[in-house]
Amino acid sequence: MDVSMQVRVNGESREATVPPRLLLVHLLREQFGLTGAHVGCDTSSCGACTVHLDGRAVKSCTILAVQADGAEVTTIEGLAAADGELHPMQQAFWENHGLQCGYCTPGMIMAATDLLARNPHPSEDEVRHALEGNLCRCTGYHNIVKAVLDCAEKTEVPA
Amino acid sequence: MSTTEVPPAAPHVGRSLKRKEDPRLITGRASYVDDLTVPGLLHAAIVRSSEAHARIVSVDTSAALAHPGVVAVFTGEDMADLLSPLPMAWVPPGVEVNNPEHWPLARGEVNHVGDAVAVVLGDDRYAVIDGAEGVVVEYESLPVVTDPEAALAGGPLVHESLATNKVHEWSLGGGDLEAGFAAADVIVERRIVNHRTSGSPIEPRGVIADYRTGSLTLHSSTQVPHFVRLFLALMLGISEERIRVVAPEVGGGFGAKLQIYAEEVIAAWAARKTGRPVKWIETRTEHMAASHHGRDQIAYVRLGAKSDGTLTALHARIIADFGAYLMLLTPVIPSLGAFVMGGVYKIPAVQTDITGVFTNKVSTDAIRGAGRPEATHMVEVCMDQLASELQIDPVELRRRNFIPKEDFPATTAFGIVYDSGDYHAALDKLLDHFDLDGFRAEQTELRQRGIYRGVGFSTYTEICGLAPSRVTGPSGFGLQTGLWESAMVRVTVTGAVIVYTGSSPHGQGHETTMAQVVADRLGVDPQQVEILHGDTGTGPMGLGTYGSRTTAVGTESIARATEKIVDKARRIVAHQLEAAPDDVELIDGRFAVRGSPGKGMTLAEVSGAAHIPDNLPEGMEPGLEATNFYDPENFVFPFGAHACIVEVDADTGKVEVIRYLAVDDCGPAINPMLIDGQIHGGIAHAIGQALYEQIHYNDEGQLTTGTFLDYCLPTAAELPTFETDRTVTPSPVNSLGVKGIGEAGTIAGTPAVLNAVVDALRPLGVTFLNMPLGSMAVWNAIQEASA
Numbered sequence: 031m032d033v034s035m036q037v038r039v040n041g042e043s044r045e046a047t048v049p050p051r052l053l054l055v056h057l058l059r060e061q062f063g064l065t066g067a068h069v070g071c072d073t074s075s076c077g078a079c080t081v082h083l084d085g086r087a088v089k090s091c092t093i094l095a096v097q098a099d100g101a102e103v104t105t106i107e108g109l110a111a112a113d114g115e116l117h118p119m120q121q122a123f124w125e126n127h128g129l130q131c132g133y134c135t136p137g138m139i140m141a142a143t144d145l146l147a148r149n150p151h152p153s154e155d156e157v158r159h160a161l162e163g164n165l166c167r168c169t170g171y172h173n174i175v176k177a178v179l180d181c182a183e184k185t186e187v188p189a
Numbered sequence: 190m191s192t193t194e195v196p197p198a199a200p201h202v203g204r205s206l207k208r209k210e211d212p213r214l215i216t217g218r219a220s221y222v223d224d225l226t227v228p229g230l231l232h233a234a235i236v237r238s239s240e241a242h243a244r245i246v247s248v249d250t251s252a253a254l255a256h257p258g259v260v261a262v263f264t265g266e267d268m269a270d271l272l273s274p275l276p277m278a279w280v281p282p283g284v285e286v287n288n289p290e291h292w293p294l295a296r297g298e299v300n301h302v303g304d305a306v307a308v309v310l311g312d313d314r315y316a317v318i319d320g321a322e323g324v325v326v327e328y329e330s331l332p333v334v335t336d337p338e339a340a341l342a343g344g345p346l347v348h349e350s351l352a353t354n355k356v357h358e359w360s361l362g363g364g365d366l367e368a369g370f371a372a373a374d375v376i377v378e379r380r381i382v383n384h385r386t387s388g389s390p391i392e393p394r395g396v397i398a399d400y401r402t403g404s405l406t407l408h409s410s411t412q413v414p415h416f417v418r419l420f421l422a423l424m425l426g427i428s429e430e431r432i433r434v435v436a437p438e439v440g441g442g443f444g445a446k447l448q449i450y451a452e453e454v455i456a457a458w459a460a461r462k463t464g465r466p467v468k469w470i471e472t473r474t475e476h477m478a479a480s481h482h483g484r485d486q487i488a489y490v491r492l493g494a495k496s497d498g499t500l501t502a503l504h505a506r507i508i509a510d511f512g513a514y515l516m517l518l519t520p521v522i523p524s525l526g527a528f529v530m531g532g533v534y535k536i537p538a539v540q541t542d543i544t545g546v547f548t549n550k551v552s553t554d555a556i557r558g559a560g561r562p563e564a565t566h567m568v569e570v571c572m573d574q575l576a577s578e579l580q581i582d583p584v585e586l587r588r589r590n591f592i593p594k595e596d597f598p599a600t601t602a603f604g605i606v607y608d609s610g611d612y613h614a615a616l617d618k619l620l621d622h623f624d625l626d627g628f629r630a631e632q633t634e635l636r637q638r639g640i641y642r643g644v645g646f647s648t649y650t651e652i653c654g655l656a657p658s659r660v661t662g663p664s665g666f667g668l669q670t671g672l673w674e675s676a677m678v679r680v681t682v683t684g685a686v687i688v689y690t691g692s693s694p695h696g697q698g699h700e701t702t703m704a705q706v707v708a709d710r711l712g713v714d715p716q717q718v719e720i721l722h723g724d725t726g727t728g729p730m731g732l733g734t735y736g737s738r739t740t741a742v743g744t745e746s747i748a749r750a751t752e753k754i755v756d757k758a759r760r761i762v763a764h765q766l767e768a769a770p771d772d773v774e775l776i777d778g779r780f781a782v783r784g785s786p787g788k789g790m791t792l793a794e795v796s797g798a799a800h801i802p803d804n805l806p807e808g809m810e811p812g813l814e815a816t817n818f819y820d821p822e823n824f825v826f827p828f829g830a831h832a833c834i835v836e837v838d839a840d841t842g843k844v845e846v847i848r849y850l851a852v853d854d855c856g857p858a859i860n861p862m863l864i865d866g867q868i869h870g871g872i873a874h875a876i877g878q879a880l881y882e883q884i885h886y887n888d889e890g891q892l893t894t895g896t897f898l899d900y901c902l903p904t905a906a907e908l909p910t911f912e913t914d915r916t917v918t919p920s921p922v923n924s925l926g927v928k929g930i931g932e933a934g935t936i937a938g939t940p941a942v943l944n945a946v947v948d949a950l951r952p953l954g955v956t957f958l959n960m961p962l963g964s965m966a967v968w969n970a971i972q973e974a975s976a
Contacts, residue, residue, distance in 0.1 A: 059224075065221075065223075068221065069470075070392065075897035106216065123215050124211045127862050127865075127866050130866060134391045154910070163904075165904065167870070169869055170872055171873070171904075172866075172910055
């Protein structure tokens with residue numbers, strides 16, 4: 031039987047009626063039209079679906095939508111400012127060529143902002159280990175790591 | 190290390206401009222196939238074989254059809270109206286190729302785990318997965334063969350009707366092989382295994398087919414939309430003008446999306462059958478079980494040399510495991526390796542003999558590098574083996590055999606002409622960044638403390654910029670297609686520039702690099718140049734993006750179309766300003782009259798004049814638009830020198846890449862930052878194969894690496910920061926002087942890693958290894974060597 035739920039997504043209160051087994055990523059993508067979180071695997075390995083749930087990075091393919099009832103979700107679409115100004119992490123990915131095909135990028139950026147929220151000035155090694163749950167096939171991670179370090183250096187208090 | 194850059198002469202070409210693609214990608218606004226929807230959509234799930242080889246006795250769809258939300262289920266018998274099976278595009282003159290029928294849904298027999306048996310259609314993504322679970326297929330098991338050598342040596346037949354597991358035999362060579370080996374003082378012989386891998390773009394494949402209007406629109410995550418349209422037309426009997434194929438945002442390809450896949454045909458067929466749009470999105474498990482794999486070659490390689498290291502002959506006998514069916518380019522792949530079998534060396538006799546084999550596994554086909562990584566691995570591993578036998582430093586052995594700069598264009602023993610190269614320069618530059626003597630001293634010192642470090646080199650060239658059609662086409666190599674590329678450049682009345690390219694990028698950044706080239710030639714800002722791609726409904730036919738061909742062929746085509754615009758613009762300006770066309774040139778963004786810098790017109794002014802034609806030269810057509818089809822005269826041959834430094838834990842066998850240095854040469858850079866990005870990703874792909882990635886089937890043909898939990902792509906934590914630099918040797922083949930770079934890192938990388946591990950372990954008695962170099966394999970090798 032479908033379940034009613036309420037969730038704040040990117041600062042906006044949303045209501046939904048969902049099957050109990052619906053994954054959060056499918057609620058976001060198919061009911062809310064937020065297709066920035068992507069699905070790249072079936073085993074919680076690739077991290078392309080990473081969003082923030084109550085301020086922490088989670089893989090939205092591994093959370094049931096109903097588990098987000100009453101929670102606050104931020105997706106890649108909610109990261110830039112309302113006036114369109116890019117988040118410093120988005121800017122850093124752009125400037126450092128931290129993406130190629132772009133498919134892993136939303137998840138990678140959400141994981142990276144979560145890292146800087148916990149550890150504003152990580153070492154290269156800390157960045158590499160913090161991103162272990164996010165796979166990229168294009169960049170070899172070189173410019174992703176560079177972007178995260180660049181963002182950390184340029185940002186005083188990361189969001 | 191910092192790259193040594195020469196300041197660019199042009200306003201945009203040569204500069205590391207930020208990508209035009211990125212704003213939509215970093216904000217989550219890009220549209221990949223699964224992000225698109227159409228009214229009335231049906232979702233599709235494929236029922237796949239759990240058996241590696243079996244006759245299909247029956248398919249019971251009743252439970253699936255009874256499942257809420259399921260609308261229809263179709264099997265191979267339902268699709269009997271297809272006009273032809275899935276295509277294979279190679280008919281080499283004079284060579285017999287056994288090619289069994291390969292239908293989108295199996296007809297009577299399955300030949301590998303993951304073979305498609307039925308499709309379940311329904312209103313809901315979850316319902317069709319449930320429905321697929323409910324389809325009951327009764328199988329009668331048949332004998333299975335997964336080892337290609339066993340398959341050749343009388344193993345169970347994959348296709349009984351063919352009475353053999355051999356696909357074909359194909360050879361390329363030149364020079365006197367027998368004399369070459371007779372003249373050798375030393376011959377190294379090795380059995381070199383290049384194991385099976387997955388392309389694994391992070392976006393799985395996906396399709397949406399829509400036939401509601403009586404014409405077919407198909408969105409597919411593909412590298413080759415025009416090929417897809419062609420084969421849908423041929424298989425479904427729909428005339429080409431009524432098919433539009435769109436590759437929307439594509440999340441990586443790596444060759445895995447250079448294919449005509451069953452699901453593209455199934456979705457299109459089902460959309461026509463049901464009258465409703467059909468969407469199918471691949472799961473990762475399906476990608477592993479049903480998207481084509483790469484590599485899977487066993488090579489018996491012999492390399493002969495004089496005692497001073499001078500190479501005399503090279504012979505590679507390759508057994509290529511093609512899996513169960515021949516897909517679009519399956520049997521072509523090892524032959525691409527034969528085109529660079531001599532590597533960067535002057536060898537008087539080179540011969541490659543290929544035998545293709547059927548096994549009960551997924552087909553192999555092009556994966557990043559496609560044959561060239563395998564050939565390069567054979568040559569570069571054998572060079573280190575030879576160096577060891579001759580007690581010559583591996584770097585010195587390479588230097589003694591490089592084709593010298595003055596030999597270019599250089600004709601190889603097997604008849605391929607390398608366009609340009611300066612191999613010493615690349616290696617010199619690499620060693621500027623890496624203190625080899627210092628490393629050797631440190632290596633010796635560390636060994637005293639039980640720390641095993643090694644360095645491995647790889648000096649390579651590769652063949653790309655596919656391709657001169659007269660060489661690769663039906664009467665030459667035998668591909669049943671041309672390999673030119675097309676471009677249409679349109680300047681609007683306000684001076685905006687729209688470029689339609691037949692290339693179909695999926696992460697390479699061509700919207701940026703192509704705009705840089707056009708902007709400089711037309712005197713506009715790259716932001717004003719829109720590159721449209723991946724849509725058969727716009728612009729001329731193209732052949733897609735693969736084989737590191739897009740810049741050397743696709744962008745060259747755009748440059749040539751742009752030159753036609755420039756030529757027309759000069760004539761318009763000359764006419765309007767009363768000058769000679771030859772005196773009009775582009776100065777600071779204006780088409781100006783030489784010697785009269787005040788007299789000139791911007792592109793917008795020229796285009797305005799072309800579109801409101803009250804003052805054009807006599808007989809000139811209005812408008813400002815040009816088309817080009819470009820078929821290159823030759824391939825292009827990027828090259829370079831790579832070094833990998835590893836540390837091996839002798840107690841656990843764990844290999845860690847400590848440093849990786851690469852000097853690559855792809856001619857003049859259009860956007861250096863993007864070239865580096867391609868190199869980084871290519872190297873990561875190679876390190877992944879060398880150390881972590883392996884598709885494995887057990888003896889029963891069951892795929893044991895069906896997810897990202899057991900097929901291990903390298904993560905950020907396994908890889909070092911790469912150290913890259915470039916040399917610049919222009920290609921004489923195209924006006925841009927460019928060569929491809931998308932596959933170079935992958936082609937060069939695996940032997941550098943492997944040679945480094947062997948170098949590290951020599952004190953422990955390990956002298957030769959095959960990939961993948963997982964901890965267990967390395968630990969076992971150490972134990973065997975010390976036993």
